[in-house]
Amino acid sequence: MNIFQESCCSILGVLLVFFLQGSCTGPDVEVHKAVGDSLDLIANYSKEDLEVQWIYNNEIYIAEYDKNKIKKLKSQFYERLEMNEDNIGITVKDLKLQDSGIFSIVVKKNSIQHPSKLIQLHVHDLIRDVQIESSNSWLPSNNICMFHLWCLASGDPNPSYSWSSDTVKTGPNLNISLRLAESATLNCTANNTVSVKHTTKTVVCRGKNEYSRFCVKMSNS
Secondary structure (H helix, E strand, C coil): CHHHHHHHHHHHHHHHHHHHHHHCCCCCEEEEEECCCCEEEECCCCCCCEEEEEEECCCEEEEEEECCEEEECCCCCHHHEEEECCCCEEEECCCCHHHCEEEEEEEEECCEECCCEEEEEEEECCCCEEEEEEEEEEECCCCEEEEEEEEEEECCCCCEEEEECCCEEECCEEEEEEECCCEEEEEEEEECCCCEEEEEEEEECCCHHHCCCCCCCCEEC
């Protein structure tokens, strides 16, 4: 009875290790692209006795190569596929945000299955513009102006923000205080993996009679 229990545990242990190893398989390559870019998926094998399948998210077959010819298959990529039989590759053109996912290149050569190549694609919106907006108030008890600034980017809804002036700060918001007649020029940068934009703004403390007015100078790039 003990021998049977030990062998069962041993078999279950091996199966568990096998399952965990399989479930932890990650992509071979991670690729970051902007909306509108193209993605090349090349098999990189000699043509002789070669069979290739290109699969999206482990279930959607988008193209196949057999008998020296690449054939497009019906999928959301059909109209955007470009085929290159010289290097046994396909190109997905005009990438969209919803194209993010895992592309598999499955290769069989001389009837022998080779390890699949997995490409993890991340498609990002370009940051198209960035602006600084602000409000300010006069604090008579301290004789200072308080400025509340926030950086707004269009395009990617979740970019990273950083400010630079006397110090560097991250995040979309910035609060600063200035004494009467003091000024500060602030730079906000919005960036993601595929693009970066920045803008500058100068604010001046005008005092209690003009606390709602301030000098603005902006430049975008």
